[in-house]
Each structure stands twice: as C-alpha cells, then as structure tokens.
Amino acid sequence: MKQDILITEDAVETMTVLVVDDHLMVCEMLRTTFAQKTGFRVECVGDVDSALAAITAHGRFDVVLLDYDVPGMKAMLGLRQLVDANNGHVALFSGVADWETVERGLEKGSSGFFSKALSLKVLEYGIRLVANDQIFLPARFARKIYSDKDDVELGLKPSEWRVLELLGDGLQNKAIGAKLAMDEVTVKTHVRALCHKFRVRNRTQIVIAAQKQGLL
Numbered sequence: 001m002k003q004d005i006l007i008t009e010d011a012v013e014t015m016t017v018l019v020v021d022d023h024l025m026v027c028e029m030l031r032t033t034f035a036q037k038t039g040f041r042v043e044c045v046g047d048v049d050s051a052l053a054a055i056t057a058h059g060r061f062d063v064v065l066l067d068y069d070v071p072g073m074k075a076m077l078g079l080r081q082l083v084d085a086n087n088g089h090v091a092l093f094s095g096v097a098d099w100e101t102v103e104r105g106l107e108k109g110s111s112g113f114f115s116k117a118l119s120l121k122v123l124e125y126g127i128r129l130v131a132n133d134q135i136f137l138p139a140r141f142a143r144k145i146y147s148d149k150d151d152v153e154l155g156l157k158p159s160e161w162r163v164l165e166l167l168g169d170g171l172q173n174k175a176i177g178a179k180l181a182m183d184e185v186t187v188k189t190h191v192r193a194l195c196h197k198f199r200v201r202n203r204t205q206i207v208i209a210a211q212k213q214g215l216l
Contacts, residue, residue, distance in 0.1 A: 015040050015131060018054055020082070021067040021093065022046040026116065033120060048072025048081065055085045062131040065093035065114060068101060076108045083109035091130050102141050112136035121170050129211060139165035139215055156197065163190040164215065167207050 017034070019042060021027050027044035034040040043058070045051050047070050055061065064086055072078045082090045092105045095116040102113045112135040114126055126136035139161065156164065159180070166176045173187045180187075191203055198209040 013039060015063070015127065016058070016061045017042045017127060018051060018058075018061040018064045018086075019044045019093070020046070020048065020051045020064060020070055022070050023067070037124070046070065048078035051082055052085050055082070060086055060089075062089060063111075063127050064090040065127075066090055066110075067094055068092050068097070068105065069094065076104055079105060079110055080108045088133075089130055091126075091136060099141060102137070106135075113138065113141060119170055122168065125211065134212075139168060139210075156194075160190050160194055160197075163187060164194060164206070164210055167191070167194075167203055168210065 017030075017040065019027050019030055021044065024046075027046075031042045031044055034042045043054060043061075045054055049072050051064065051066070055064075064082055066079060066082060068076070068079070070078070079090060079092070088109065089111055090109070091111040092102065092113045093116065094113075097113055097115075105113065111130045112126070114123065114136065115138060118126070129136045159182075162180055163176055166179055171179065173184050173191065176182070177184045177187045182190075191206070194206045195201060195203075198206050200206055200209050
C-alpha cells in the first residue's frame with residue numbers, strides 16, 4: 001500500500017553560520033536576509049571571545065564569517081583560535097582588505113575572504129563552498145596564489161579575467177560591457193573563449209568550473 005510521506009521542517013538540513021562582526025547593522029542585515037531562505041540559521045556576535053563562547057555552547061558551525069578588525073583579533077591570533085575551536089571553516093569577512101591581509105589569513109588557516117559588497121547569490125554560494133571544505137576568494141585574490149605556469153596553462157588574457165570576475169558576480173553581457181567599456185559583441189567573444197578554455201558549454205558552467213578551481 002502506498003503511504004504518504006510527511007516532510008517536516010526538521011528534515012531539511014540547516015546550514016549554521018556564525019557572523020563575528022561588531023557592526024550591528026551588518027549582522028542584523030545578514031540575519032534578516034538569510035532568515036527568509038530555507039536551510040540557513042545565522043547567529044551574530046561582536047568579538048572573538050563571544051564567538052569562542054558561541055562555538056562552545058552550540059558546537060561546530062558550518063561556516064564562521066569573521067571581520068578581521070573585531071575586538072580580540074590580536075594580529076590574527078583570534079582567527080587562529082577560532083579555526084582551532086571550530087575545526088576550520090572560518091573565513092575573513094570585511095568591506096576592505098588588501099592581499100597582505102588575505103594572505104596572512106590564509107597562513108593562519110582561514111577558508112578565504114568574503115567582501116561585504118558581495119551579492120546575496122555569490123555570498124550564499126561562497127558559504128556553501130566553505131562548508132564543503134573549499135576556499136572562497138574573489139578572482140583578484142585567487143590570481144595571486146596561482147603561479148605564472150598555471151596562468152599560462154589556463155591561457156586567460158587580462159580582459160578574460162575581468163569578464164570572468166563579473167560573470168562570477170552574476171552580471172549579464174550588457175552589464176559586463178558597461179562595466180568594462182566593451183561592446184556586447186566583444187563580451188560574447190570573451191564568454192565563448194572562456195567556455196573553450198574551461199571546456200564547458202555556457203556561462204553558468206564557466207562560473208561553476210572557475211569556483212571549483214578557486215578562481216571565484
């Protein structure tokens with residue numbers, strides 16, 4: 001006899017995210033935004049000590065987003081403490097960062113860097129990436145960790161890198177052209193070239209392939 005199966009809310013796997021940021025507005029915006037999405041629970045604290053206490057009370061979070069300028073960081077010591085306490089999956093999270101800061105974070109065990117200016121779509125994808133033991137970096141930082149040999153093998157031109165980064169931001173060809181002062185035909189040419197070099201068929205697959213390689 002066929003039986004009906006009742007799927008409850010508890011049956012949906014929940015992604016737990018801890019945001020460590022002393023800017024209350026940022027925390028509340030993220031909490032409110034992700035509260036509208038199924039499968040996410042966001043908690044917010046304002047300093048490293050409170051984050052360590054939250055991990056002790058809650059257990060391991062799937063992802064910790066850490067503003068590197070919160071109280072308790074002590075020149076990245078706080079990052080190392082959180083990485084150890086949460087058994088990884090801690091990424092830097094800030095509105096402004098240079099390569100030196102991101103590099104020091106990676107050396108201390110961070111799972112990459114998230115800009116506060118990221119679109120919700122990219123932020124969500126990056127969180128899922130980190131939760132699955134991957135490193136998330138914007139393209140401009142990812143290129144820093146690839147050797148010249150890797151760049152030659154991939155064969156991306158500077159203009160293709162710029163188009164790739166904007167594809168990762170979810171922009172369409174017309175918007176990419178406006179950003180880069182290119183006509184739409186030139187953008188389409190670059191997209192076709194990226195398809196060829198990543199050995200994929202469309203723009204969505206380009207982004208997925210680039211993210212798997214840590215380029216977005």
